[in-house]
Amino acid sequence: MTGTDTAEMALDRSDPESAIAAAAHRCSNWARWGADDVHGTLNFLDDAKRARAGALIRHGRSFSLSQSFDTNGPQHGWRRRSNPVHTMLDTGTDAEAGIQGFPHGLGGADDVVSMPLQCSTQWDGLGHIFDHGRAWNGRRAGEVVTSQGDQVTGIETVADRIVGRGVLLDVGRVYGTGTELPDGFAITTAHLEETIRTQGGASSAVGRGDIVTVRTGQLTRARRDGWNDYAGGAAPGLSFTTADWLHRTEIAAIATDTWGFEVRPNEFDNAFQPLHQVAIPHIGLFLGEMWDLDALAEHCARTGTYEFFLVAAPIPVTGAVGAPVNPIAVV
C-alpha cells in the first residue's frame, strides 16, 4: 500500500479509451474467484474478518449512514431517475373518520413507494456498469442484464455479505475548507494515503476485506446550500488514477457521500464515469453512493478512531443492479 505505479501518475486527458483499457488490464480480477463468481471483491470479506470487526463494537452507539428517501431528494430526472414517490393506501385521517371497515375500533395505515433503485443511499451492483459490452468476470452484458433484471449478479446474491470492518477516510476534513472539498477536487492515491497517515493509528489502515467510506463533505454543503447539481453535476470524488489503489488494497467495497463516487467533471476531455468502467466490471468492486457520513465523521474526529463495525445490507430486490441500503455503523 506504499508505492504508487507510474501508470497512475500519467493521465492523458485526451485519450480516455487507452487509459481505461490499460487500467482495466492492470486491475482485472476476472477469473480470480472462478468463472462462476458473482461476488467480486466481497470475496475478500470472510467470516474471520467479520468476527474481528465485531470486536470494534465498544460503545454500542449506532449510526445510520442513509440519506432520507423522499421527494425532497436530489434527483431531477436524468435517465428517468426521479426521487421516491411515497403514497398512502390507508391513513389515520381515514381511520379516525371510522370509514375503514375494520371491527372493534381497529384502524390501519399502509403505504407504497415507487422509486429508482439508485435514487438515494445505495450500492451499485456488479450488473450496473459494463465495459465494451462486458460485465463483471467477463460475461456478456446482454447475458447478465436483460429487461427481466440481472440474471446473474442481482443484488440478492450479496444480501448477507456486506457486513464487516468499515473505515472512514475523511478526506474532506484533511484537505477541505471547513471539512468540505470543492467540487471538481480529484482525490488521488496520495490524498488517500496521506489521509490515513493524518488520521493516524491502526484504526485508519485500509486492507483486504475492508469496506472503505470516503467523506468529501459535498453532502454537508448540499444540506446547507441546497441540492443544486448534487445529482450529476460537478463534485469532489475519487480520481481515475486511484483504480490501482482500489485494486491492490483488496478492499471489499467503497462508498462516498456523493452522487457519483468519482470526481466530476471526469478527468478526461470526453468521458463518463471512467473509474466506474474499471472498478465495477474489471475489479468487481462494490461502490456505494450518496451515503451520509457526517454524524459518523464527527464521532470519528472526536474519538480519533476511524474504524467501526459496518452492516450495509441492501434490500434484496431480485435481479436489481443496485439497491437502497440503510448502512449501520456501530462503534
Add this chain to the structure above:
Amino acid sequence: MTGTDTAEMALDRSDPESAIAAAAHRCSNWARWGADDVHGTLNFLDDAKRARAGALIRHGRSFSLSQSFDTNGPQHGWRRRSNPVHTMLDTGTDAEAGIQGFPHGLGGADDVVSMPLQCSTQWDGLGHIFDHGRAWNGRRAGEVVTSQGDQVTGIETVADRIVGRGVLLDVGRVYGTGTELPDGFAITTAHLEETIRTQGGASSAVGRGDIVTVRTGQLTRARRDGWNDYAGGAAPGLSFTTADWLHRTEIAAIATDTWGFEVRPNEFDNAFQPLHQVAIPHIGLFLGEMWDLDALAEHCARTGTYEFFLVAAPIPVTGAVGAPVNPIAVV
C-alpha cells in the same frame, strides 16, 4: 418472566372489544417516555445493551433474514398490497447493442421498483395501527398519519436504532411437526416460556431491550408447498393472550416468519388482528413480519446458541408507516 396473569388465561371469544380494551389498559406504555416520544419500546434498547450484544459476534457468520422482493411473492391484492414490480431503465442487452450513447464503451443498467412497503420482509412502524382513532402514545390517528404519510412516527425516526441483541424462539422446532406449526396454532405465553426452557441456557433468555424473533415454520411450508394463503390466510402466530408477556418482558421489538405476526384466524369470533391493536398503539412495540428465519434457525439448533447480534435497519422512507428491511444476524 415467570408467572402469567389470570387475565391472560381468560379469553372470551365472543367479546373482543372488552378483551382488547382490558389488555390495552393493562399493557399501555403511553407517557412512559414522555408525551413527545416516537420510539416506543425501542427506548428499552440503549447503547449499553447494544455494546453487550456486539460481544455475541464470535464466528463472523452473517445471515440475511430477508425474503426476496419480487413478483413471485405472496401478495394477491388485499387492500391493494401487490408484489414488487421491478423494471429496468437500461439493460445490458441495450449496452451490448451499443445504443446507450455513452462514450468509450461504457454501458450501464439502471432500475426502478414500485412496491407496497409491507410487501415482503418489513417492520410495522408505530403509525401502522390505531385503536379507536388513537395512535401510539395517545395521539389522534388523524394527526399522525395523513395522505402525506406519518408526520410524527415515520419509520425514519428509528432508522439507526434497531440494532442489538437478537434472540430466536424456534417454537416451530419445539412444538411443530417437522419444525412447522400448523396454521391456526396460537402461540401462548406458556409456549414461549417452554421454548426458552427447552432451547436451554442463557442464550435463549428474553429481557429488556431484546429483539425477539419467533419462528413458526410457516414460511418453510410455503417455500415447499407454494404461497397459498400465506398473505392473510390461516397461520400460526402469537396468541392475543401474549400481550402481557410482550409488555412485561420489555422487549424492544419482535418479528415472525409469518404475514401477520399473530395467529390467524384470530381468536375471537369476529376480530381483525386484535393483538396488533394492543401491541402497536398501546405497548408501542415494533412488529416485524415475513422474516426468513430458516437458515439462522438451523444454525441455532446446531450450535445450541439462540442469541446473536442483529441489525434490522429499515429503509428510511420519510413518513412511512412500515418499511422494507434486510435484517442481518451475525453470530
Add this chain to the structure above:
Amino acid sequence: MTGTDTAEMALDRSDPESAIAAAAHRCSNWARWGADDVHGTLNFLDDAKRARAGALIRHGRSFSLSQSFDTNGPQHGWRRRSNPVHTMLDTGTDAEAGIQGFPHGLGGADDVVSMPLQCSTQWDGLGHIFDHGRAWNGRRAGEVVTSQGDQVTGIETVADRIVGRGVLLDVGRVYGTGTELPDGFAITTAHLEETIRTQGGASSAVGRGDIVTVRTGQLTRARRDGWNDYAGGAAPGLSFTTADWLHRTEIAAIATDTWGFEVRPNEFDNAFQPLHQVAIPHIGLFLGEMWDLDALAEHCARTGTYEFFLVAAPIPVTGAVGAPVNPIAVV
C-alpha cells in the same frame, strides 16, 4: 350572454373569503339535478346536443389536443406531482437477442407507467376540489374522497359523457402578442365575450352543453422557451370574476392550455386557485388543464370556424379525482 353582473365587477383583493363565499352562493348548482347527482354540468350535455355536434364533422380531419406523457414534462414535484415514468418490461433489444423464451421467433415488448393522474393533459374530476370541507352537490369531502379514492364521483362515472360540441375561444390570438397572452393576464368575461365577437359568427357562440376550450398561448411559449414555471408558476388564465359566466352559460366543461386553468398569481393577495373552489364543488363544472390547442387553433384561424366535434373521454381509473385524456377534435 351579454350582460355582466355587478358582482363580477368588484374584486376586493384583500377579502378572498367573502368573494369566494358570495360567488359560491350566486353560482351554486347544488341539488339542481337531485341529491344523488354525480355528473354536474355534464347534465347540460344530452344526446340531442351530441347529435347536432356530430354534424360539425365535415372534413374528417382529427386533432389530438393532448400533450405528451413523458419525463420531459413540466412537473417538478409540487405536492408529489412528478412527470410520468415509463419503463419497459420487455424490449426489442431482448427480442433480437433471442432471450425471451417465446417459440418460433416470436418476440414481444411490454411496458408500464407510473404517473400522477394530473401530470399532463387531464380532466379535473368533481372530487378534485372542496370548499370548506364540502364536495360537489354539498357532500362531505370525507365521505367522497378517502384513501380508497373517490367513492362517489370517481372519473369513471363520466367515462362515456364528455362527447359533444367543442368551441375554441382563442383569447391569445385576439388579445396576445404573437398569439400569446403574458403570464398573469386575467381573462375576464368581457375578454371572453369580445373574443366570441371577434372570431365572429355562430361557430364561436357558447351555450348550454358546450365544451369550451380557451387558448392562452402559454403552451406555445413553453414549447419555444422551455417549461420554466409552467407547472404552478405565473400564467394567463380565467379571472375569478368569470365564475358567473361559467355558471350562466350552462357550459358542460371548459379546458385551457395552462397548468391551472385560472390566472396565476391569483387575483387576491392571499389565495390559492379560488375559481376552482367555486367552479368544481359549487358549479359542478369539469375543468380541463394542460391541453394542447395550437394545431386546432391554427386550423380554426385559417377556416374562420371555431366549433368542432369533441371526444374527450378520460381513462376510467376507478375512483380517480382526475384523469389523463387524449381529447380528439374532429372538423
Add this chain to the structure above:
Amino acid sequence: MTGTDTAEMALDRSDPESAIAAAAHRCSNWARWGADDVHGTLNFLDDAKRARAGALIRHGRSFSLSQSFDTNGPQHGWRRRSNPVHTMLDTGTDAEAGIQGFPHGLGGADDVVSMPLQCSTQWDGLGHIFDHGRAWNGRRAGEVVTSQGDQVTGIETVADRIVGRGVLLDVGRVYGTGTELPDGFAITTAHLEETIRTQGGASSAVGRGDIVTVRTGQLTRARRDGWNDYAGGAAPGLSFTTADWLHRTEIAAIATDTWGFEVRPNEFDNAFQPLHQVAIPHIGLFLGEMWDLDALAEHCARTGTYEFFLVAAPIPVTGAVGAPVNPIAVV
C-alpha cells in the same frame, strides 16, 4: 371479400413455423407506404373516410367501450403484468380535517396510478410484437424498442389517427350460446363473413379503413362468473387462418372483448399468439384488446345497425408499445 384462399384452409398443427412464415409472406405490407412508415394499416383511414363516418352520428348517444382500470382487474402477474394500483396523494378526509394548508377553506384531492400499459382496455402499438427479430416494416426489433421505449413507432405517433367508422361483428350473438362463444372457439373467415351476412345490410360491411370490433361474449361471461383465466387462459378469438382476411379487407384496426385477440389455446401444438406475429409486424395492423362491447352490442342488436363513429385515441405515453384507451362509439 367473398372468397377464401386455399392457404387459409390448411392448418398443419404440427408446423407453426412454416405456417407463420407463409402467412407473413402472403400478408406483408412492408414498404407499402414507404420505408419510413410508422402508421401501418392506419394509412387506410383517411380524412375522407373519417368525414363519411361522422355521418353515422344520428342519435348522439355515446358508448364507452372501456373496461375499468382498478385492482379488481383480471391480471395476475404474467410477465409482470399487474392490475392498476391507484393511490391518493391527498384526500377529502384530509381536507375535511383541515390539515392541507390551503387558505380560505380550499381543499383538494390528487392521485397517482402505477400500471402496465396493457393492463386493461388498450391498443397494441406496432412495437409490441416482433417476428424473428423484425418489427413493423422490416426494422430490426432492437432498433425500434429499447429500454428507452419505442423509438420509432411509439403510440404517440398515432395519437390523433384512430378515429373513423367502427363496425361491430357480434360473432358471439350469431354463433354463441346466449351470445357467448365458448373458450377455445376459433373464429374463422367463414364465421366473420357469415356474421356480416346474418347481421345484414350495409351497416355490417367491412372494408378499407374500417375499425372492426369483434364481440365474442367472453367478457360477458367473466363479468358474470368472475375473471378466472381471462388474462391468458383459454378464450374464444380470431383463428390464425384469418390473417389473409385481416390483410385483404384493408381494415385500419381490429379489437376484441378478450385478453389476447386470437383464439386460445392457439391452434398449433406449440405456439404463442401466432396471429399477432403476422398481424403486427407484417400487416402493420393495430390490435385492440379487452374492450367492453356489451352495451354497444345490445344497442346494435336492437337497432339492427352495426356501424358507428368511433374515437379510440390512446393516451400518448411517449415511446409506449401499447396504451390505455377509452374508446367512444357514437351512434
